[in-house]
Amino acid sequence: MARVGLVGGLGPEATLDYYRRLIKAWRSEDPLSSPSIVIDSVDDKVAMRLAEHDRPGLTEYLLESLHRLTDARVSFGAITSNTSHLVYDRVAPRSPIPLISIVDVCMAEARRLDLKRLALFGTRFVMEARLYPAAAQPHGIQIVVPPEPHRTWLHERYVGELAKGDFRDETRRGVVAMAERLRDAKGIDGVILGGTELPLLIREPTIADLPVLDTTGLHVAAILERLRA
Secondary structure: OOEEEEEEOOOHHHHHHHHHHHHHHHHHHOOOOOOEEEEEEOOHHHHHHHHHHOHHHHHHHHHHHHHHHHHOOOOEEEEOOOHHHHHHHHHHHHOOOOEOOHHHHHHHHHHHOOOOEEEEEOOHHHHOOOHHHHHHHHHOOEEEOOOOOHHHHHHHHHHHOHHHOOOOHHHHHHHHHHHHHHHHHHOOOEEEEOOOOHHHHOOOOEEOOEEEEEHHHHHHHHHHHHHHO
C-alpha cells in the first residue's frame, strides 16, 4: 500500500481535519482497512513568521519536514496549508518525494465546474500573492480578492481565531457577507476557501448562493486517489 506523508501542524485543527477526512473517506469504501498516513507536525507559529518575513527560510523549514517524512518511507507528500504553498515552486523541485499541490487540485475543480471568476479568501499572504492568479490565468480564470479593509479583517480573524481553533458564528457571518459583496460588485461565480482552517468555519457547499471550493476537501480527494492507485 502507498503511504502518504503530511506536513502538518499548519495549524493543528486543519491537520486533524485532514486526518479525519482521509480516514472517513477511505473507510466508506473499504471498512476493513485504513490508509497509511504519516504526519510530521511542525510549528505553525514558526511557519507563519517565516511566511511573513523569510520565504527562503520557510522553504528550508518545509524541506526539513519532507526529509523526515522520507525517512518514514512515505510514497508521496502533501503540505496541509495554503500559506505554505507560497514557496511550493521552490520546495517541489527539491523535495525528496513527489508532492500534490493544493493549488493545482483547486484549479482542476474550478475548470471542471467551468468557473471563471473566483473570490479568494485566506490569510493576507495568500490573498495578496501571485500564487492563485498565476495558476488560474492559463485557464482563463480570474481571481478576485476582497478590498481593504476587508482583507485585513479576514487576516486578523484567521490568525487570531481560526488558526487557534476558534470558530465563531460572527466570523462566519462576516465571511458570508464578504462573499455577497463580491458577488454583487465583482460578479464572482465561486469562492475559494484558500486556507485549510476556513472549511472548518464554512461547512456548507455554497455561500452567497455560490459554489465553494473547499481546498482541504479537494486536497484530501487527490491524496486518496494517489493512495488507491
